[in-house]
Amino acid sequence: MIKHAKASLVAIFLTMSLGAGNIFASDTIKIGIAGPHTGNNAAFGEQLWHGSEKAAADINKAGGINGKKIELVKGDDACEPKQAVNVANRLVEKDNVVAVIGHFCSSSTIPASEIYNEAGVLMITPASTNPQVTDRKLRTILRTCGRDDQQGAIAADFLMDDLKLSKVAVLHDKDTYGKGLADAFKARLKERNPKFKEVLYEGLTRGEKDFRALVTKIKSVGAEAVYFGGLQSEAGPLVRQMRELGIDAPFISGDGIVSSDFVTAAGGANATQGVYMTFSAEARNISAGKKVVEEFRTAMKYEPEGYTLYSYATMEAIAAALKNNKKHDGKTLATWLENNPVDTVVGTLAWDKKGDLKKSNYVIYRWDKQGKYAELDKKGMTQK
Amino acid sequence: MNAFDLYIIGQQLINGLVLGATYGLIAIGYSMVYGIIGMINFAHGEIYMVSAYVTALVIALIAYFGGLPVGAAIMIALLFTMLITAILGWLIERVAYRPLKNSFRLAPLISAIGVSLILQNFIQLAQGARNQAMPTLLEGVLRIGGEEQFMQISYHQLLILVAALVSMLSLNTLIGKTKFGRSCRATQQDPVMAEILGINTQKVISLVFVIGAVFAAIAGTFVTMNYGSFDFYIGFVTGIKAFTAAVLGGIGSLPGAMLGGLLVGIAESFFSGFVNTDYKDVFAFGILVLILIIKPSGLLGHPEVEKV
Numbered sequence: 001m002i003k004h005a006k007a008s009l010v011a012i013f014l015t016m017s018l019g020a021g022n023i024f025a026s027d028t029i030k031i032g033i034a035g036p037h038t039g040n041n042a043a044f045g046e047q048l049w050h051g052s053e054k055a056a057a058d059i060n061k062a063g064g065i066n067g068k069k070i071e072l073v074k075g076d077d078a079c080e081p082k083q084a085v086n087v088a089n090r091l092v093e094k095d096n097v098v099a100v101i102g103h104f105c106s107s108s109t110i111p112a113s114e115i116y117n118e119a120g121v122l123m124i125t126p127a128s129t130n131p132q133v134t135d136r137k138l139r140t141i142l143r144t145c146g147r148d149d150q151q152g153a154i155a156a157d158f159l160m161d162d163l164k165l166s167k168v169a170v171l172h173d174k175d176t177y178g179k180g181l182a183d184a185f186k187a188r189l190k191e192r193n194p195k196f197k198e199v200l201y202e203g204l205t206r207g208e209k210d211f212r213a214l215v216t217k218i219k220s221v222g223a224e225a226v227y228f229g230g231l232q233s234e235a236g237p238l239v240r241q242m243r244e245l246g247i248d249a250p251f252i253s254g255d256g257i258v259s260s261d262f263v264t265a266a267g268g269a270n271a272t273q274g275v276y277m278t279f280s281a282e283a284r285n286i287s288a289g290k291k292v293v294e295e296f297r298t299a300m301k302y303e304p305e306g307y308t309l310y311s312y313a314t315m316e317a318i319a320a321a322l323k324n325n326k327k328h329d330g331k332t333l334a335t336w337l338e339n340n341p342v343d344t345v346v347g348t349l350a351w352d353k354k355g356d357l358k359k360s361n362y363v364i365y366r367w368d369k370q371g372k373y374a375e376l377d378k379k380g381m382t383q384k
Numbered sequence: 385m386n387a388f389d390l391y392i393i394g395q396q397l398i399n400g401l402v403l404g405a406t407y408g409l410i411a412i413g414y415s416m417v418y419g420i421i422g423m424i425n426f427a428h429g430e431i432y433m434v435s436a437y438v439t440a441l442v443i444a445l446i447a448y449f450g451g452l453p454v455g456a457a458i459m460i461a462l463l464f465t466m467l468i469t470a471i472l473g474w475l476i477e478r479v480a481y482r483p484l485k486n487s488f489r490l491a492p493l494i495s496a497i498g499v500s501l502i503l504q505n506f507i508q509l510a511q512g513a514r515n516q517a518m519p520t521l522l523e524g525v526l527r528i529g530g531e532e533q534f535m536q537i538s539y540h541q542l543l544i545l546v547a548a549l550v551s552m553l554s555l556n557t558l559i560g561k562t563k564f565g566r567s568c569r570a571t572q573q574d575p576v577m578a579e580i581l582g583i584n585t586q587k588v589i590s591l592v593f594v595i596g597a598v599f600a601a602i603a604g605t606f607v608t609m610n611y612g613s614f615d616f617y618i619g620f621v622t623g624i625k626a627f628t629a630a631v632l633g634g635i636g637s638l639p640g641a642m643l644g645g646l647l648v649g650i651a652e653s654f655f656s657g658f659v660n661t662d663y664k665d666v667f668a669f670g671i672l673v674l675i676l677i678i679k680p681s682g683l684l685g686h687p688e689v690e691k692v
Binding site (some may be wrong): 037038040046171174202203204205207208209210212213214216217218219220232233236237240244245246259260263264265266267269270271 | 402
């Protein structure tokens with residue numbers, strides 16, 4: 001009741017200051033789309049935006065949420081933690097969004113999520129995989145992707161069971177996501193073989209392009225495989241410079257390179273050919289999403305790679321929660337989602353009490369010489 | 385394999401030299417401008433970034449119309465990029481420096497930072513924020529050593545070294561032997577007196593900006609080809625490193641800029657290669673601090689003489 005009184009007071013003030021018309025036009029539901037819309041990782045922001053935008057358009061076409069249309073508000077964090085906090089504050093205070101899809105980089109998502117949680121706004125990230133995103137047990141924070149401890153473990157198992165290699169150089173980009181993933185990978189190798197010791201463990205600097213000294217070091221320690229926790233803008237030059245120096249050791253990375261920009265950053269598919277990557281099961285092959293994928297390709301001329309369909313699914317989940325609840329505060333919506341599985345383009349999603357997916361489905365992909373990635377058929381693998 | 389075998393040390397030296405030559409080429413621009421007007425051109429790193437885009441555009445156009453041998457294509461791309469960045473360098477001086485000539489000392493510094501932000505954001509909006517690729521024009525490497533153990537330098541890297549050497553030598557001749565060089569040195573020593581003696585100091589300042597920009601273009605063209613990709617943000621990191629190199633070598637001194645560049649490059653490369661990559665920047669900047677404590681004007685810089 002008090003809240004309502006407050007809201008109407010604010011409304012009166014705003015009407016006075018902004019002029020009438022603005023306030024009473026709230027026949028839309030605002031949802032924030034926060035991520036790197038600019039900057040080095042704008043390709044990921046594009047996946048996030050296209051996925052959410054298409055989902056919102058489809059939901060609006062089908063009648064919206066109980067008659068109200070979804071209105072999207074863009075928030076650009078450029079994968080910078082400081083900017084992410086500003087974006088979160090703006091979305092909550094100025095734009096009054098009821099929910100947020102995002103952010104992308106874990107180092108942005110973690111500080112921003114504190115603000116959403118405090119303001120009681122639902123935030124679902126389609127892409128931030130660092131364990132800390134949900135491990136802090138914030139009430140209104142969920143994700144529609146797996147966790148780095150799962151992802152790192154899958155890569156470690158792949159290295160041991162399929163590639164059957166043990167002399168591995170573990171590299172990261174010193175960022176929350178990259179270092180977390182590299183450490184998870186290492187932890188799994190240690191868990192399975194307590195005597196395991198990586199031949200190299202180093203962090204490069206985000207934004208740089210010359211890793212030749214590091215690459216020469218990889219060669220000098222005789223690494224048989226290289227694992228990199230980080231994003232495509234550094235992974236590209238790194239793998240290119242490795243191949244240039246004649247190192248043909250397998251290169252394994254995580255979902256931070258799941259964008260065609262990885263190939264661009266490497267200067268072509270020659271360098272990225274054969275790179276292994278862990279990512280959730282290919283959403284473009286799930287039958288529930290066939291029609292949407294088709295529309296992306298034909299009507300929008302956009303290949304829904306990487307996190308595009310997961311962003312679409314996140315919007316569907318939020319819409320379902322909004323439709324089925326009268327109150328739109330974060331706690332209500334999050335609790336509803338934790339108790340009710342939602343059917344989406346990427347299949348049925350169900351959450352646990354922490355906000356993680358009950359089922360994660362990481363698999364190994366391989367980049368081919370056309371610069372595309374596809375799920376790896378391990379049966380066909382011939383190993384030295 | 386031993387981490388300290390000779391081939392590995394040689395390889396790290398090559399890595400460092402090539403990286404350092406890049407820093408040196410950009411550092412020259414910082415150093416020249418500082419030498420003449422005593423101010424830092426903070427938009428210089430962005431000129432390097434813009435030159436990468438211009439080069440890629442020209443190469444794409446040449447590839448589209450086809451029919452040119454690789455060497456000619458690279459030369460045309462380089463010349464055209466130099467032309468565009470020369471205009472850009474002139475514009476920056478005209479817009480961000482000249483109107484503030486008689487203002488307080490910090491004003492042009494701030495306006496240069498403004499220009500740098502404008503360039504960065506303009507390129508981002510006009511060209512998109514995503515990575516851009518550059519096709520590999522020169523395939524192949526020079527290898528010394530055996531099948532397993534060797535050191536190598538790719539033709540692209542070799543090109544960077546040669547370009548740095550040639551441009552350094554021609555700049556030295558230009559400053560040391562020509563009439564324009566004499567006006568430059570006169571303006572550097574005493575702008576007011578130079579003006580009285582009939583030197584068009586305004587023209588000298590403009591030309592210095594242009595020359596600095598041209599050197600950034602040489603770096604931009606060859607480095608872009610070397611890495612195969614670039615984005616609107618590359619000017620920032622490289623700019624800071626090149627600026628460090630200029631200060632290290634003694635800002636205002638041109639051989640100092642190149643020496644500083646090579647030192648920073650080799651220091652980074654060796655520290656990263658034999659100690660730890662995480663702390664290579666800490667090490668490089670640590671060296672800077674150390675040298676400035678011992679020799680405040682940089683390695684080859686002249687101590688500032690108080691003008692009476």
